[in-house]
Amino acid sequence: MTSVRVAVAGASGYTGAELVRLLSQHPHVQLTAVTSEKSAGAAISAVYPHLQGIVPLSFEALAPEALTERADVLFLALPHTKSMDPVASGLKAGKRVVDLSADFRLKDPGTYETWYQTAHAHPQLIKDAVYGLPELHRSAIKQTRLVASPGCYPTAAILQLAPLIAHGLVAADSIVIDAKSGISGAGRSPALPYHFPEAHESLEPYKIGQHRHIPEIEQELTGLVGTRTQATRGEVAPVTVAFTPHLVPMNRGILSTAYARMKGQLDIAELRTLYRDFYKGERFVRLLEGAMPNPRHVRGANYCDIAVHLDRRAGWVVTVAAIDNLIKGAAGQAIQAMNLMLGYPEETGLVAPGIYP
Amino acid sequence: MTSVRVAVAGASGYTGAELVRLLSQHPHVQLTAVTSEKSAGAAISAVYPHLQGIVPLSFEALAPEALTERADVLFLALPHTKSMDPVASGLKAGKRVVDLSADFRLKDPGTYETWYQTAHAHPQLIKDAVYGLPELHRSAIKQTRLVASPGCYPTAAILQLAPLIAHGLVAADSIVIDAKSGISGAGRSPALPYHFPEAHESLEPYKIGQHRHIPEIEQELTGLVGTRTQATRGEVAPVTVAFTPHLVPMNRGILSTAYARMKGQLDIAELRTLYRDFYKGERFVRLLEGAMPNPRHVRGANYCDIAVHLDRRAGWVVTVAAIDNLIKGAAGQAIQAMNLMLGYPEETGLVAPGIYP
Amino acid sequence: MTSVRVAVAGASGYTGAELVRLLSQHPHVQLTAVTSEKSAGAAISAVYPHLQGIVPLSFEALAPEALTERADVLFLALPHTKSMDPVASGLKAGKRVVDLSADFRLKDPGTYETWYQTAHAHPQLIKDAVYGLPELHRSAIKQTRLVASPGCYPTAAILQLAPLIAHGLVAADSIVIDAKSGISGAGRSPALPYHFPEAHESLEPYKIGQHRHIPEIEQELTGLVGTRTQATRGEVAPVTVAFTPHLVPMNRGILSTAYARMKGQLDIAELRTLYRDFYKGERFVRLLEGAMPNPRHVRGANYCDIAVHLDRRAGWVVTVAAIDNLIKGAAGQAIQAMNLMLGYPEETGLVAPGIYP
Amino acid sequence: MTSVRVAVAGASGYTGAELVRLLSQHPHVQLTAVTSEKSAGAAISAVYPHLQGIVPLSFEALAPEALTERADVLFLALPHTKSMDPVASGLKAGKRVVDLSADFRLKDPGTYETWYQTAHAHPQLIKDAVYGLPELHRSAIKQTRLVASPGCYPTAAILQLAPLIAHGLVAADSIVIDAKSGISGAGRSPALPYHFPEAHESLEPYKIGQHRHIPEIEQELTGLVGTRTQATRGEVAPVTVAFTPHLVPMNRGILSTAYARMKGQLDIAELRTLYRDFYKGERFVRLLEGAMPNPRHVRGANYCDIAVHLDRRAGWVVTVAAIDNLIKGAAGQAIQAMNLMLGYPEETGLVAPGIYP
Structure with missing residues (x-):
């Protein structure tokens, strides 16, 4: 070649x-x-x-x-x-x-x-x-x-939510994405928030509801709404997300925890099957059922690890995604x-x- | 004395x-x-x-x-x-x-x-x-x-949400608490998840929707529902929360990011006034408006630092609380x-x- | 008062x-x-x-x-x-x-x-x-x-070596001080070496043999030479030290490991007695025999923890001192x-x- | 193949x-x-x-x-x-x-x-x-x-000292090796010293003068004594080392700082030439002159980075080596x-x- x-x-x-x-x-x-x-x-x-x-x-x-x-x-x-x-x-x-x-x-x-x-x-x-x-x-x-x-946060957020949105299983205005990033995501220019003694033993949200990655997350998720359902697309609402990024004292990695309110009753086994089907054949998406996604499992690799959890008691689907922000991100x-x-x-x-x- | x-x-x-x-x-x-x-x-x-x-x-x-x-x-x-x-x-x-x-x-x-x-x-x-x-x-x-x-997570979660719940400003079934803890919260007994090379450069949720601190958070918040409104208490629903704790690579501190769907239109200045009134005279609650709550500001101290943010675009109140899990927690x-x-x-x-x- | x-x-x-x-x-x-x-x-x-x-x-x-x-x-x-x-x-x-x-x-x-x-x-x-x-x-x-x-490094170095020098037990030109400092020692001005992703998972010596704390260490130790011996002071040589500071990925603390070639045979029990006598009544010097000095034991406190070890096989006295660089240092x-x-x-x-x- | x-x-x-x-x-x-x-x-x-x-x-x-x-x-x-x-x-x-x-x-x-x-x-x-x-x-x-x-510490120590010993430039009984290791070097079995809250913001020497890597360092260095000089080997003394390993709060990497008393006057340019000749053609030894060896430069790689410094004032050659303890080590x-x-x-x-x- x-x-x-x-x-x-x-x-x-x-x-x-x-x-x-x-x-x-x-x-x-x-x-x-x-x-x-x-x-x-x-x-x-x-x-x-x-x-x-x-x-x-x-x-x-x-x-x-x-x-x-x-x-x-x-x-x-x-x-x-x-x-x-x-x-x-x-x-x-x-x-x-x-x-x-x-x-x-x-x-x-x-x-x-x-x-x-x-x-x-x-x-x-x-x-x-x-x-x-x-x-x-x-x-x-x-x-x-x-x-x-794509941006680093959107890569994780879109991949972890896509099957839910495409299948119309969650309310489009109920989505909360609480994302955490290692500090390499802030780049290599020194500044006080990234000065070691400030960033170590430290944990802080920033740009709550105002981060520039929000519109691309919403654009891509809205584009998926109901694409795997029988519904007429015209009926479905655009996706809006509450998005909060956090700086975490580690070098690399993003962990994204996303919450979406389930519409009707869901079953965890069915959900996992649906994710497996959605990502069938994907080389760089790993669906974890035993282990939990964690940046340490993808450090230096191009994977996006995803897990799906169901909190039926409170009515939420909780998905977790991990990537290396500098690689898959x-x-x-x-x-x-x-x-x-x-x-x-x-x-x-x-x-x-x-x-x- | x-x-x-x-x-x-x-x-x-x-x-x-x-x-x-x-x-x-x-x-x-x-x-x-x-x-x-x-x-x-x-x-x-x-x-x-x-x-x-x-x-x-x-x-x-x-x-x-x-x-x-x-x-x-x-x-x-x-x-x-x-x-x-x-x-x-x-x-x-x-x-x-x-x-x-x-x-x-x-x-x-x-x-x-x-x-x-x-x-x-x-x-x-x-x-x-x-x-x-x-x-x-x-x-x-x-x-x-x-x-x-109280438990460490509930201390942060209850204090950051109490004014919203007491004033009936948010939907009781919309609450998401995404909490992050330093590893001293897991105690002093060695085990693999807390082994330094596993916990460092690592970030992981655990017990999603199943952590034992959930019922005390719900009990205390439900007890507050509408207590500062004109509404008859009998009308209001119990609070349920989606709660996800995470282990973060630091020794001490909890940061709790809580999301609640606002009922009607809210104004950030009014919200902050309401928080100031609610915590008036409290020696150990600090309401931050310039800085962001961060465990590094309370390390070794008995404070709970709280900030309120409003994401009007997406319709959420986002509150952030930080405590030292071993002290105020x-x-x-x-x-x-x-x-x-x-x-x-x-x-x-x-x-x-x-x-x- | x-x-x-x-x-x-x-x-x-x-x-x-x-x-x-x-x-x-x-x-x-x-x-x-x-x-x-x-x-x-x-x-x-x-x-x-x-x-x-x-x-x-x-x-x-x-x-x-x-x-x-x-x-x-x-x-x-x-x-x-x-x-x-x-x-x-x-x-x-x-x-x-x-x-x-x-x-x-x-x-x-x-x-x-x-x-x-x-x-x-x-x-x-x-x-x-x-x-x-x-x-x-x-x-x-x-x-x-x-x-x-005093400077932070000299505080640890002088206190850990003073009894040996005062009693004339080690060769004045044989002293190696390998010191390690948390990054708050570099101050609060952001710069690339202290940028979190550079300083985390990182460990580096700097200013080898050229750090400005060297002359005060030598001045103070030279001032002590033989003060607790019978020797005439005029006979003894000035102390020179090989001194290498290192930046360690932690916020606070100095650990100083000092090596000095023993003159004649020494006994560990006698050495420890000598240290105890030298620091008798000192409120802020703790001599450890079971535990090892470690910055984590003095974080936020004014102590200098010191331990003395003897490597008789190779002929060295090895002392270890730990302080909080911002407090005792x-x-x-x-x-x-x-x-x-x-x-x-x-x-x-x-x-x-x-x-x- | x-x-x-x-x-x-x-x-x-x-x-x-x-x-x-x-x-x-x-x-x-x-x-x-x-x-x-x-x-x-x-x-x-x-x-x-x-x-x-x-x-x-x-x-x-x-x-x-x-x-x-x-x-x-x-x-x-x-x-x-x-x-x-x-x-x-x-x-x-x-x-x-x-x-x-x-x-x-x-x-x-x-x-x-x-x-x-x-x-x-x-x-x-x-x-x-x-x-x-x-x-x-x-x-x-x-x-x-x-x-x-070889063991992880000896790899760094032997490679950083070999040219000095082979050329007979330093005193065989003057060698101090102050080594620092990330915590993966202690293995994956949980124990209190490696429990995250104990090992983070922590720094500690261990087995001073008693670590089992000492005899292989001395064996290999003694085997090199004078091999690149004109001296008759029989005349030269065995190498003994003062060796202190330390646990540093990072996952991977060894940094070894070694001190050896110079015999006669040395010149830094000559020393560096000598190192370049000694390691000529070696794929996995990098001699640094501008940058300082640091585990962060070899994380995940098979290199041993080495730098040579001369403290003529105090009479010591100071060499620094960095490896990834799990790879080159x-x-x-x-x-x-x-x-x-x-x-x-x-x-x-x-x-x-x-x-x-």
Whole structure:
């Protein structure tokens, strides 16, 4: 199989560095460029000593046109609002682009403007973007040149709730997502909340009801409403979620605990069967029945572990999902999408088991 | 002011040791005995070197009658179901008892039997027990000889939700409590889930919808329903909660995030005023508006920090509470109750600020 | 006993905040001012929410003359080289000063200049300063108006080695001090090495052989050489140490492991007797024989725990010391010195046991 | 290249599970059996959920003869003293054996008996065993059928000191090794010192001067004395070390700080050249000059990172080494040896970069 030239823009952040690490082990990938404004000129191994002896590249400043000449696929791990122009450049040059920012995730430019406080610079390109969750949009990913790779929280939240929503088993306005993230999710720029003595022996919610991942969760779940029922879709209400992220004193991992009020009586065995059917054949979704999802079981791996529980006494379905925020929640999922776009087996370069403990 | 002789049964666990630590600094307390079956005969400073030079006592085995001879007040930090007989002994000897187990918290012996799988040995004593949350039951605590000190999760959950429930502002069947605890909450007995390499870089829910703290949360909240409204109490439904505790990789602290569906439109400023009124004059409840409750702000202190947030878009009131599980969630609150029982100023021995970081 | 007015300059750092926390509980202290350039104007409880309800002060910018009008004792928790002028101002105004920087610790201005890259601004005041380690300099501290409070590493290192050096039992050029510190020792300013994901699951030495605490360790140990032997002092060599500090992923605490080559044969029982004699009556030095010194046993307390081990096979005395870097290593020790200066019982305000776990 | 059938005995411990994880990704290995007395009958993925979907095996009880029928290579990750018989069985059956216990590391059965309190059951096999540190014994490993894989602490200590000892640059009786380990090094059996609330915010030395890794460090370093000098070996003294291991609150990793008194004047540039020459061509030794060795740079990787520092003022060479205790300190190194024994490229299955953060 021929190899593909790949560039990573924004490679000095944790997500970018994780892309580099994983791509360096991908059998069909030739890494040709890594960019960083802050560290331009430095060897990546000077900034990330764990890559010494593995990745011989140095950072360069981002120059979209120059970059596209040396790459067939562009990964953009840039801050929100900074990806719009590079995406347009990449597409114009005929390249495939996997954008890990939020810039092309929301189908409605108005919603984007509301949550990101910026008018979208290339709204006409949004329709070409596919939300890069392979478990829901595999066919579309295979055919697109622009993947909008999902946020870390949404990956867990959407996957854990999708079967319930698609089957119409829970009330669309009853959903509570209480999510917890390791601190690498906040990026590599030092700031007081992430200063070790502040973040250690510490636990704190933030942006209650205001986190920017909310609209993509609601968009994707609403798109699923009743798709596996007999109901006419027009009848069903949009999904709204109460979403609270928390910072937890660990490096990696997201644990998402989601609550949804059950409609009618449900049975746990039937629920589990329904989840198994929904995720049948999925390489990177593991449904746990004995063990509980826990970030420690997916650390360094591309899995999303999910468990379903039923609190019949109080009337709630409680689902739990765990991912590695930097892998299935970012770099791994983006590579999974690239594999689909390029026709490689979906798991190529992503089969390493997590490390434990 | 005269001093009081105090014994602590079950002093080799973390809660018991914390009682000893705090009582050793209480100006009116003379510690006369500490018990431990496992460590009987050993100096407490050999088992807990932080107490070397501070507490000269040695552990003895628990002999309730002998103990009551040497103490005016008994603190029982024994496992659930093991407190029933010692409580009866203590009361029979005319002593005051603060029981930190669940044995006398539930008013309905049937509920106790359902959740603790044991018939209650002294059901006739239950009516004399006062649920030891001073912010809700101060007068009754002053007059009782038996305090059933609350669980750690319920302390946070009840205090953060009480004003909403009492004012009838939220739907009684809509409540989700997503609670997170440091690992000292699991006690000092080693077991695989608490083994450092398993619990570190780890995050896991447990006993979803099945934790034994659920019935006391529901009992206390149901008791508050509509008490501050004009509604006839008979009309209102009992409170049921979806409750999920999580183990978080930190030593101390509980953070409780609670969601309740708002009835009608609410306003955040009004909500905060209502909380301020509800907790007016309370020494150990701090309402935060700028900062977020975080266990790191109460580590080593007897405070419960609470913040109220409103997600009007999705229709939820989200409250956050933080306590030190071993202090306001256990030992500190128990001493607060003792102070009330004995007529000492409520904060005696409990004013030390938390340590930070 | 009358109370004393106290001001803390540099109170927004961890050491300053710890001074404030401890002084707020001191029965004879009235806190009158706290300074911070960065947070001037803000309530201290806004910057440190753990102090809400405890310390009602707001930060002000440092104006030495104005400060001395409102305080009888000044604590200076300022960066190295920034204390020289405020010390001079305080002394000139007739106040007592406890300086927690290094500016007056070294007796030789040339040594100061070598290690701190700055000429000393007030070399004539150095002779008035007493190195504030009460266990070695109690009498002098009682009589001085300027205490140069020791660094955190030196406190542990000097106390653990002092008996060996004073008795001439080890080779003066054989000493290795391998010290490990929690990350609060690096202060509260965010920077990459202290960013949670970098500092967690991480362990690193720094400034090998170049840390500025080296000269004060050598000065104090050299001052002790042979003081408890029959030898003529002139014969003995100055002490030099190989000193390596490490950053350990915990918030608080220093553990110092020191190695010294034994001269002649030693016996462990004799060594321990010698340590007991040396520290007889010391309230804040605990000699452990069963347990091992560990920062967790002194967290939040003013103790220095020490243990002595003998590796006769290889010929080394190995001593271990643990302190809370912010208490016995900084704020607590400074208050201990203040108590001595003012004639209060040495342990006033410092008797709180550590918190565990 | 043909594949080889491999069995892992003692696969339910952390080292064994790490062997399974790494071997499952080795292109030439077919895992045929995993043993565990405690978990016999259970799926390995039930005991280690991170392996779900990756390793389909179940544990069986150890039956050496039965095992050898199904494997060409045996890895023994059994407790010290429990490997002697299985090694003998494996060799008798004509298999290759990599023993990760200490049972065949020491060349002198008397030394073994002294440190392990057990007479050696098969002393005649000791001479056939090769100490499995490829960087020192590559040729011998290629030709043996029994590899005694090094302990985790010795791997770091020997590699960081070898060039100094071989070149005779430091005093053989001056060596201090202050080593720090993550808690996975203590294994997976719960016990109080490894209980999360005890081990977190905690730091403690143990077995000062008495750890069983001491004799293998001294054996290997003594074997190197002066081998790269002109001196007659007979003249040089055996190496003795002061060795103190510490438990650090992190999951994985060893950091070893070693001090050796320099003989004569040394120059840091010359020292670094000497290290570069010594480790020239070594795939898994990285010499750092800018960055400092830190377990976070080797987490999940087979590297030993080393840095050399010179404290000329005090007269010491200070070297620092970092490894992942479960990989280069155990499972990875054992596989490295297997690759050599079987003629595979030495790095086969071991090239994955570490994960960061």
